Amino acid sequence: MGKMLAVRFVRLIATILAVSFLTFLMVNLLPGDPINALIPPEAQHDQEFVEQLREEFGLNDPMLVRYGKWLGDAVTGDLGKSVITKQPVAQEIWRRLPITSELAIVSVVFSLMMAVPLGTLSAYKQGKRVDQGISAVAQVSLSIPNFVLGLFLIYLFAMKLRWLPATGWTRLTESVSGNIKSVLLPAMSLALAEIAVYTRVVRSDMVSTLQEDYVLSARAKGLKDRFILFRHALRPSSLTLITVVGLNVGALIGGTVVMEVLFAIPGLGKRLLDAIFQRDFLMVQGITVFIAIVYVTINTVVDIIYMLVDPRIRKKV
């Protein structure tokens, strides 16, 4: 177990280094110049001033030198300052992380709450109308872009019913009820496609599990179906689900950008998008590497959960 964790840790470091370098390389290959976003054109004709700014932000150094400097500072937790706002990148990440995390977690929890019973029911009723109906709905759900659902939810819950705010974010520290109201619509929009995917994953694994001998044995003992499904079959049917959820949470940390823009949520994805458009190199670099760390870490955690859930894997390790 310890050895496995050590190997995982080395892989994690290597991945982060690779991601950070590739990000640095790609951001530098983008057309454009942060000076264009930093100062108005009327100031850009002052070459002396422009040079002064370039020096200040280290834009004149060769790329490898800049990467080396950035990496040296990054290991101490200093991810640099935004070229545009002058705010520390790390501070921006920590300020926005709770928002994006909450959005991702709520959407995953919401989708699991829907998908696990639906997937189980679908497997239990395999081949019947209920199963076909759930599969059809899942198929349709997968086909609907989440921003379209978001617009519909805004129309229904904000404009027509006036139950929830159309846009904006209330921090948990400000108001619990306000926070819940502001997370519901974007989380529901994000959850739709996840529900469909998770439902199919649960169904697929559950169908296999229900054909196992120990399930037949449990049935022969006269145990109730509900007990068999949720007590005996669900746990071994959740390995694939755990993998998919793990990958999805990591992806959501950086992948909620569409929802963040649509619902005007000040999350990491929105900030990353703005930084790309502004050629705010250090901000792009910092957020991308942070997302990579989260992604790799979550994958490692998923592996550990595997072992906890399935004794056979634990035994192999």
Add this chain to the structure above:
Amino acid sequence: MNKLTRKRGSAMRLIAVLLAAVMVATACGSDSGGDAAPVATTAAPDATETTAAPTTATPTTEAPTTTATPTTTTEAPPVGPAQGGDASVGLEAEAPGLRPWEDTCSSPCYNMMNAVFDKLTEQYADGSYGGFLAEDLTANDDYTVWTMNLRPGVVFHDGSELTAQTIADMFVVQQTGAASSGAIGSSSLAAVEATGDLEVTYTLSAANAIFPAYLSRAALGMVFAPSTGADEDAVTAAGNAPIGTGPFMVDSRDVDNKTVMVRNPNYWMSDSFGTQLPYLDSVTFHPIPDEGTRLSSLASGTVTAMQSLRQASIRDARNTDGLWLFEHQGNNAGGGMFNVTVAPYDDVRVRRGLMHMNNQDAVIEALGGKGISTGATQFFAPDSPFYSQAVADAYPAFDVAAGVVLVTEYINDPARSDGRAVGENIEVELSCPPDPTLIAAMQVIQAIMESTGIVDVNMSNYDQATHIGMAVGAADGTFIGTHNMHCWRWGSEDDPGMGMNGGFADPFDPSGVGALNFSNWYSEEAYGYLVEAVKTDDMPTRVALYEKFGLILTAESPIWYSGGTATVIATAEGLGGLDSWEMPDGEAGIGHPAAEGRWAQAYWAAE
């Protein structure tokens, strides 16, 4: 002596520093504004307004009555401003920071800055300039020295007093400011000195009769506590916690989410009836980048106001019940330019030929602006005192046949500049930022051009910062841009001298004076008219000079238009005052050009 202090009935001299046509290197071509783009500003007299909003001349007694689109608005009962209440405003983008000297701002950012900072001068409804924090501003005979007296009794949000020394100390910060250093150069400002407790003397390195216009914009005109620019830490902090003298103070700022501003209890200004401003207790700004959900937020009550620079949003707002619309269309117009240093655009026949193939009505319709925006032919809207009918008549109107004749002439010219064989089609690269409505509009132009069978059009889209960067030349003329037929936005309500001089100076001048000449077109004669126009404040003289310039520009056709930029501030029924705010002397201010609201005098209508 040239005195800026406003006197009723003696406006001619003041009109000399009127409205705008600043060539704007801003968001390009589309009907949207852009945060990354430097914006040259504000708006014109309101003759073209189509607001469905209250149109009270003063924010006091009259009821809002005008409804341009009665089906979308509600007639309000006789009302006046109520003291108190809150407003929440959906903006199209977040402000990068709230430092007038440092942050490149556009319309949404100015909404916020106008609430925190007062300016030294402001524009009247007719576009002329008057004192705001400045009580008066006078120049010597050759406009190289300007003397300003500040209004007494004005205090900053931190309790410190506004004095002449404050303005001098601000200049120290402004000289190294990312946003203000350029304005210092283009205004020829050389020194700022406190010559009395409240008397400030500006010394210029060259004659500048339109200097008051510079004091009406953020870079040089917004008054901030110099301590906020004292060192790097202070500058960083000021991005989110600015200190001005304005009607509202920043209470909290959660970037990209909301900035809460509360009433400044010590604000110096009162309305005509002696009521201390601001009327509102607080105003909260929410950046809501998506146009559709911004309007949904207003319609659902999530916010009580929103701004937009998109025609399609105006159309949708007109179709939404329960809103007051403060619409505006001034000098600003979308369109583009040709890089005249690149073939085939180096030939005027091609430029004019392509302009003849531009159907502005169809483009406006594609942008969603049918019945909202009008076409454009020059830097000035028809209600601007600088508008020229002669220039309008000379503009290459939509006439495909005429365009084909001109382009065919070029194609069949053995000396054609693009190196292609005689008879071969010309190739045009049309580039715009990747805005869906803008792309749709450009596809209209592309279709018409390609339908002639003699023009091949490639469309390209880059994000706004890159798009602008492609056109911004180097100071020494060694880089003249990598653009071709390039979407751009032109004009504003500022004095035309503020932007046009730099925009049409020699791009190859080693001094860098023409680095903002994005089309790279230069005419010594035409530029001479622009230079003369900022050396005088005699209005008829200036109008004539800008007309002469405009006729040469139109004949040479380095820039083209796709239609005027309509803007709107939409509010929940009852939230008014945006079009009727007053200057300190009681005269009407310029209103809400470019969807820049002055929230100091916004109010909830009293029953």
